Amino acid sequence: MSYTPDYPFPKLEYGETLEVAPGIHWVRMPLPFALNHINLWLLEDGDSWTVIDTGYNVERSREIWDDSLGKIAGGGPVDRLICTHFHPDHLGLAGWFVEKFGTSLWMTYAEWLQAHVAVSETVTHDFDRWVDFYRDNGASEKMTLGFKEVREAFRDPWYRLPETVRRIQDNEVITIGGRAWHIITGGGHSHEHASLWCPELNVLISGDQILPRISSNISLWYTEPDGDPLRHYFESFDKFRHIPEDVLVLPSHDYPFRGMHGRLDDLRAHHQERLDVALEFCAEPQTAADVIPSLFTREIGVFEFSFAMGETLAHLNYLVTEGSLERHMGDDGLIRYRRVA
Numbered sequence: 552m553s554y555t556p557d558y559p560f561p562k563l564e565y566g567e568t569l570e571v572a573p574g575i576h577w578v579r580m581p582l583p584f585a586l587n588h589i590n591l592w593l594l595e596d597g598d599s600w601t602v603i604d605t606g607y608n609v610e611r612s613r614e615i616w617d618d619s620l621g622k623i624a625g626g627g628p629v630d631r632l633i634c635t636h637f638h639p640d641h642l643g644l645a646g647w648f649v650e651k652f653g654t655s656l657w658m659t660y661a662e663w664l665q666a667h668v669a670v671s672e673t674v675t676h677d678f679d680r681w682v683d684f685y686r687d688n689g690a691s692e693k694m695t696l697g698f699k700e701v702r703e704a705f706r707d708p709w710y711r712l713p714e715t716v717r718r719i720q721d722n723e724v725i726t727i728g729g730r731a732w733h734i735i736t737g738g739g740h741s742h743e744h745a746s747l748w749c750p751e752l753n754v755l756i757s758g759d760q761i762l763p764r765i766s767s768n769i770s771l772w773y774t775e776p777d778g779d780p781l782r783h784y785f786e787s788f789d790k791f792r793h794i795p796e797d798v799l800v801l802p803s804h805d806y807p808f809r810g811m812h813g814r815l816d817d818l819r820a821h822h823q824e825r826l827d828v829a830l831e832f833c834a835e836p837q838t839a840a841d842v843i844p845s846l847f848t849r850e851i852g853v854f855e856f857s858f859a860m861g862e863t864l865a866h867l868n869y870l871v872t873e874g875s876l877e878r879h880m881g882d883d884g885l886i887r888y889r890r891v892a
C-alpha cells in the first residue's frame with residue numbers, strides 16, 4: 552500500500568491543548584479501552600465556544616475539560632456541542648455540558664435516536680439476543696460468555712442523555728466562528744455519522760469516518776442481520792472526494808494529518824483485500840466464526856471478539872449483497888456462507 556500520512560503537529564499529551572488552525576483547539580483525552588485516547592475539538596465561536604465531541608463519561612474527562620476550558624476559553628461558556636455520532640466516547644458527557652452551560656446538543660437525527668435506543672436498553676442491550684446471534688454464526692461458548700461479561704461492564708457509559716436535539720443534516724451549512732462548515736454524513740461505522748468541512752480553513756473534522764492509521768470498526772449488529780454497513784461505508788467515500796488533497800484532517804483517534812485521498816484509497820484497498828480473502832475462504836461453506844482467523848492475523852480475545860465478529864459479518868454480507876456468496880442455515884442451526892458457483 553502506498554499511503555504515508557503527513558502528521559504536521561507534535562504528539563500531544565493528555566490534558567495538553569494545541570491550536571491546530573485559527574480558532575480550532577485540539578484537546579486529547581484518555582479512554583478506558585484498548586483504543587486508549589480520543590481527540591476533541593474546541594472552536595472559538597464569537598462570544599461563546601463550540602465543542603466537537605465530549606470524551607467518555609469518567610471523572611478524568613471532566614477534569615480535563617474543566618482545565619482546558621479554563622486555559623483556552625476562560626472557563627466557557629459552551630453554547631453548542633456537536634457530536635459526530637452516538638458512541639459513548641463521543642457523546643458520553645453531553646448531559647454534563649447541558650447541566651454546566653445550558654449547551655444545546657447538535658447531531659444527526661439517526662445518531663440521536665440510536666443513542667436513546669442504547670440508553671433505554673430496549674434492543675441493543677439484550678445480551679442474550681446478541682449471544683444467540685453470535686452462536687448461530689458459529690461462535691464458541693467461551694467467546695459468547697466473555698462477550699456478555701465485557702458488555703455488561705460497559706453498559707452505562709453516558710452521563711445523562713439530553714432529551715432535546717438540534718438536528719443537523721447532510722449538505723447543511725452551519726456557521727461556527729463566522730465561518731461556513733459543511734456537514735457530510737456517512738454510514739458504516741454508525742448510521743448517520745457527521746463530519747464537518749470548512750472550505751475557508753481547508754479543515755475537515757472527520758470524526759471516526761476517516762482515521763489515519765487504524766481502520767474504523769465496521770460492524771454488523773444482530774438488530775439488522777441483513778444489513779450492509781461496509782457498502783454504506785464505501786459509499787460515504789465519494790462525499791469526501793471533492794475536498795482538496797492538502798486538507799488538514801482532524802480525526803477522533805491518532806493525530807491530525809494530511810493525505811486524505813491516499814488514505815481513502817488505502818482503506819478501500821484494505822477492505823477489498825479482506826473481501827477477497829473471505830470469498831476465497833468460503834469456497835467451502837463456513838460460519839462467520841470460521842472466517843475470523845483468515846481476516847485477523849492478531850489473536851482475538853473476548854474483548855476484541857464482538858468487533859471481529861461484527862466486522863467479519865459486515866464483509867460476508869457485502870459479498871452476499873453483491874451476489875458472490877450465499878448464506879444458508881444448516882440442519883445444525885448454524886448460518887454458513889458459501890461462494891456462489
Ligand SMILES: [Zn+2]
Nearest residue numbers: 636638740759
Ligand atoms: Zn465511533
